[in-house]
Amino acid sequence: MSHGDIEKRTGLLRCYVSRVENGHTIPALSTLEKFARALEVPLYQLLYDGNSAPPPPNSRPVNSSQAASWGIHRRDARMLDRMRLLLGRMSARDRGTLLVVAAKLAARKGRSSAGPKGIKKEAAGTEAANPPDSQP
Numbered sequence: 001m002s003h004g005d006i007e008k009r010t011g012l013l014r015c016y017v018s019r020v021e022n023g024h025t026i027p028a029l030s031t032l033e034k035f036a037r038a039l040e041v042p043l044y045q046l047l048y049d050g051n052s053a054p055p056p057p058n059s060r061p062v063n064s065s066q067a068a069s070w071g072i073h074r075r076d077a078r079m080l081d082r083m084r085l086l087l088g089r090m091s092a093r094d095r096g097t098l099l100v101v102a103a104k105l106a107a108r109k110g111r112s113s114a115g116p117k118g119i120k121k122e123a124a125g126t127e128a129a130n131p132p133d134s135q136p
Contacts, residue, residue: 009038
């Protein structure tokens with residue numbers, strides 16, 4: 001296939017095609033996609049030196065502990081998107097306060113002896129530091 005044929009199929013200039021072919025220019029991924037379509041080959045063949053398709057990347061199998069983790073379901077993505085929108089409406093100070101509360105909740109969950117007693121004890125400590133009749 002000539003440079004002129006590639007120019008017609010991709011819409012790229014002949015001189016640019018020549019510069020890419022000779023290694024003087026590094027094309028963008030979108031340009032490589034144009035070349036692949038013009039040559040009627042899959043994109044990986046432009047990047048891969050073997051005769052057959054490359055093996056798929058090694059992906060770790062999902063085990064029961066990973067299946068229970070947060071973030072692998074569509075509803076988690078929707079919740080994260082909603083959180084992003086709501087956090088964008090908050091002031092920097094309020095976001096910082098929310099981050100501190102989230103860190104405390106995560107630390108509490110991480111404790112092996114965490115439970116209702118730990119929650120009451122922590123709440124009681126907060127009340128002792130800020131008595132109800134004293135207003136800040």
